[in-house]
Amino acid sequence: MLDKVNLDVVRGDYLGVVGPNGAGKSTLLLGLLGVLVPQAGERVPPPPSLRVGYVPQRGSLDELFPLTIRDVVMMGWELYRSDSPGAARVDAALESVGLKGLSDRRFRELSGGQKQRVLIGRALVIEPELLVLDEPTNGLDLPSEHAIMELTARLHRDGRSIILVTHQLNLVANYARKLALVGDKVVVTGTTDELLVADRLTAMYGTRVRVAEVDGYRVIVADPEAHL
């Protein structure tokens, strides 16, 4: 349950939505997307002309389905349109996520990182202006995690607005410009510089947090001594 949420998303933003497990990040996201309706207050929907690409958590998909990569990407188009996207459009979406030439491989046989790329490709096939990603790096190893985050950064540089929900503070710390910190029913918004400070994070997570800088990158860790 979230209370008194006030969150603006502006064109060109790279917004990271972070917070502890169970704080309500996914609830906030589903509210933004219109899947959940607020019990009080108002959600101003995005303009109908705004194309929104949604990338769900991999775990929410049923991998028993015998679908190829091409089938999954085409589904992203067919959810919005009654015609076929055409091979060129599907190939372009797959090329943008680095999976060109693999379109006939079965989705369930891919690695976690490749599946995530397919899902981003599926969202990109409608050429969205806003891309919304829910925990895209869950369960990925370090190189795959880095590759996915670099991909989102490139898509942002190409002119797309990004909303990325994650529980991994270190990822958004170095990619997002704006943050929405979700914790204990409240949402605090601001720039990464404003919000990623030790005192605020310590209060939000209930454990002592340290924020350091290594080679120009912001690193956030729980204080090991706090657990002793």
Added chain:
Amino acid sequence: MRSSTLVLLFALIAPALFAATPAPGPAASAAPDPLEALERRIEESPPNPGLPPIPVHHDVPEEHTHPQPHFHHESHDVFFAFRADFMQRAILAGVLASLACAWLGVFVVLRRMVFVGIGLAEVASAGVALGVYMNWPPVTVALLATMSFSAFAGVVRLRGHVSPESRIGLVYVIAGALAVIMLARSGTGEAEQLEMLQGSLLTISSSGLVHLAVLAVGVALVHVFGYRRLVAVSFDPLTAHVAGVRVWAWNLVLFLTLGAGISISLQGCGLLLVFGYLLIPAVTGLVSGRRLPGVFAVALATAAISTVSGLWLAFEWDWPPGPAIVVVMTVALAVTTLVRAILD
């Protein structure tokens, strides 16, 4: 394949194998003999010029009577079985039911709702039993019962302390108990129970055939029109919702067509065969097909070919038709699994 699916497959095949080798016993000899009804129907039907006479055994010793039709003949013509009018009707009915149920079965297996399929079949049984007991049209009552349950299961998401499987299990047990009680209270209880389990493909009426034809055409139209949406809401309902697709409505369409498919097929095919059609062709398709269209194609082909082969086997080897078709489908699944294992 999930272990629960394998267990359900075994549970399906085991009674079919036992039913294929019936042993005479007090219960069997006490039950009204469908053979006699079939023989009466054949004798009373007008002669069909150009077809060989239907072999009817009047001299079966009483101690060997059992509730299965008996069609042994001496002809060496392998197509002899297909020339009889009642066999042609049985094949047509079986193929129509098998195509509708096999198509729906792919969604049932992919969406991991096999238990819902069993629950719906049991609700349809209870509907038939209620119809028999109250002297109402059994198919209509079964259709209404399954459609109501389908609408409930497809739309309502009750919060509670038990899993959806447990709730479906409750429905299954209650519907089964009610069906047995109502059939026991009706005048022809045991015969009705047997027919509900094994079906009556060989004696299917013209109205039964029409019902099945309407079902097959209806399922085909709805699912061809809504194929992409049904796949999308089954694979990734959340993204479909975000895209503006009415997920609840498409779920309802799927559940309603499933309820109609099960209830209409039940009287001709019986509980065992309907459930077999829902499960085995779909699993065969999933074992062999790389893509969804291929899975559907293999499932439909398995169901239709197994129906024709199973009925031929039933005619030639004097097996009950429903279990014979289940056994043939199982052999098809075993062969497909073996070939897939070799190719992989």
